[in-house]
Amino acid sequence: MTAPTLEGRVVLVTGGATGIGFGAAKRLIEHGAIVYITGRRQDVLDTAAGKLGKGTHGIRADASIKADMQRVADDIKAAHGQLDILFANAGGGHATPPMDLTESQIDSELSINIKGVVLTMQTMLGVLRNGASVVLNASITADMGLPGFAVYAATKAAVRSLARSWTTDLKHRDIRINTISPGVVPTEGYGHEQKMTDRQVADYVERVATEIPAGRVGTAEDIGDALVFLASDQSRYIRGVDLVVDGGMTRVYAGKN
Numbered sequence: 001m002t003a004p005t006l007e008g009r010v011v012l013v014t015g016g017a018t019g020i021g022f023g024a025a026k027r028l029i030e031h032g033a034i035v036y037i038t039g040r041r042q043d044v045l046d047t048a049a050g051k052l053g054k055g056t057h058g059i060r061a062d063a064s065i066k067a068d069m070q071r072v073a074d075d076i077k078a079a080h081g082q083l084d085i086l087f088a089n090a091g092g093g094h095a096t097p098p099m100d101l102t103e104s105q106i107d108s109e110l111s112i113n114i115k116g117v118v119l120t121m122q123t124m125l126g127v128l129r130n131g132a133s134v135v136l137n138a139s140i141t142a143d144m145g146l147p148g149f150a151v152y153a154a155t156k157a158a159v160r161s162l163a164r165s166w167t168t169d170l171k172h173r174d175i176r177i178n179t180i181s182p183g184v185v186p187t188e189g190y191g192h193e194q195k196m197t198d199r200q201v202a203d204y205v206e207r208v209a210t211e212i213p214a215g216r217v218g219t220a221e222d223i224g225d226a227l228v229f230l231a232s233d234q235s236r237y238i239r240g241v242d243l244v245v246d247g248g249m250t251r252v253y254a255g256k257n
């Protein structure tokens with residue numbers, strides 16, 4: 001089997017300026033894709049586009065605002081006529097005990113993780129070509145009971161469900177929709193979303209690595225490599241699946257034999 005190629009494919013990565021989205025964008029570009037990244041902070045987008053290099057386009061757009069996403073779809077249509085691959089990655093949330101959840105946190109997690117994914121898909125449908133590949137970023141929290149993550153985990157279970165329903169809805173257009181569920185991938189989000197200090201992240205990474213059969217936490221590039229597969233024609237017969245990329249954490253016993 002030859003390496004997957006994405007030569008000349010036009011890709012949108014929402015939330016592509018940092019973390020998993022950035023690592024994914026990097027891998028897509030290495031495989032020849034033309035990549036659009038979105039996010040809400042212009043300065044962060046500019047820095048990321050500069051690092052990713054020529055041919056990367058940063059568009060400031062909030063994934064949970066339909067008009068923003070429609071503008072992204074219109075820009076892509078004007079420049080390329082069509083979109084080949086969509087990675088709906090923008091999302092987030094943080095651990096909070098159930099008694100302490102505020103309405104604003106619930107609204108915010110539902111808004112970016114569910115409404116944002118729905119609006120991203122809806123607006124991109126007018127520019128996605130028939131036969132396109134769509135990948136939604138879910139999470140292993142949809143499988144595991146993790147302290148404080150009830151609402152976030154529920155939103156990610158919803159994301160997996162959206163992928164299966166849309167696979168049926170878009171069968172006539174041959175648009176493939178799958179999800180990726182990353183495990184523990186320390187990103188900028190651990191600081192600004194989880195409110196963890198660098199020391200806390202380092203301690204957590206060391207501790208959790210012992211619970212992961214692969215012996216380490218994941219990287220954004222680990223997720224990017226899985227995305228390249230789901231985005232490419234090599235996964236042409238795969239629809240509606242969830243690809244867990246967690247070093248075996250949720251599937252395999254990590255203790256001593």
Ligand SMILES: NC(=O)c1ccc[n+]([C@@H]2O[C@H](COP(=O)([O-])OP(=O)(O)OC[C@H]3O[C@@H](n4cnc5c(N)ncnc54)[C@H](OP(=O)(O)O)[C@@H]3O)[C@@H](O)[C@H]2O)c1
Pocket residue numbers: 014015016017018019020021038039040041044061062063064089090091092093112116137138139140181182183184185186187188189190193
């Ligand atoms: N890291 C993990 O361990 C892990 C595990 C499982 C799943 N995930 C999922 O992976 C995805 C990426 O997370 P990450 O860890 O890479 O976090 P991150 O570094 O915080 O990246 C999230 C990106 O999304 C953007 N974003 C947030 N809200 C947005 C919105 N409303 N519209 C557009 N862009 C938005 C952020 O930029 P702005 O703030 O500038 O908009 C940021 O660039 C999320 O869906 C997350 O739930 C992460």
